[in-house]
Amino acid sequence: MKILYPDMYVSSLKEIDIQFLKDIGIKAVIFDLDNTLLPWNSNNLQSDIIDWFYKLKEAEFKICILSNNKRNRVINSCDIFKVPGVYKAGKPRRKAFLKAMRLLGTLPQETAMIGDQVFTDIIGANRAGMYTILVKPISKREFIGTRIVNRKLEKFVLWRIKRKRVSIVKSRSPDRQM
Ligand SMILES: [Mg+2]
Known part of the structure; x- marks a missing residue:
């Protein structure tokens, strides 16, 4: 079940402390x-979002986009954000995350995944x-398809986080599977 839970939950990207990411050894963000x-x-x-994104860039993080969406959609977005990306990635499959890390040249322990879906983004990246x-x-x-299937899982996970049945620790869990 641990695979369902993110290391951090935020309601907006700007809540993510960039210095904190550095402090825990993160060098790249997918x-x-x-x-x-x-x-x-x-x-x-x-x-x-743009303001926060540029702060992340200025802090010299390696960045890429990992999306299950189509080629044109992802390429256009990569142009907007001026970062590389992977389209039709096939998240939550591990292969997708390995591809993105190869693009960035980083190891899993140096890499953070940020996404809005437990089923595709969080489970896959936890497993990686x-x-x-x-x-x-x-x-x-x-x-x-997202609305019907995946959001039910999110509701469950968020409910558990809110009930504090699981604590969201803002640090690496030492027993994290590699
Ligand atoms: Mg999404």
């Missing part, structure tokens, strides 16, 4: 695209041994 950096299938940039951050989706619009 972003989910839809509802994490941009609203689902939309290019409406949000100024607070990465630091995981779950962020609240930017918009309510999304792929219908």
Whole structure:
């Protein structure tokens, strides 16, 4: 069950302390695209996200986008954020995360995954041994399959976090599987 839980949960990217990421040895950040950096299938940039994103860049983190969305959508978004990316990634399969880390040239323990979905982003990255951050989706619009299936799992995980049945520790758990 531990595989379901993120290392950190935030309601917005700007809540993530960049210095804290450095302090725990993170050198690279992999972003989910839809509802994490941009609203689902939309290019409406949000100024607070952009501000935080550029701070992360200035702090010299390696960054890439890892998305299950189509080629054109991902390539356009990579142009907007000026970072490399992987499209049709096949998250939550481990292969997707390994591909992104190969692109960044980092090890799992140096890499954080930030995404809005437990099922694709968090489970996959936990299994790959990465630091995981779950962020609240930017918009309510999304792929219908996501809404029906995956969000139920999120509700359960968030309910458990809120009930404090699991504690979200802002540090690496020493028994994390590699
Ligand atoms: Mg997403």
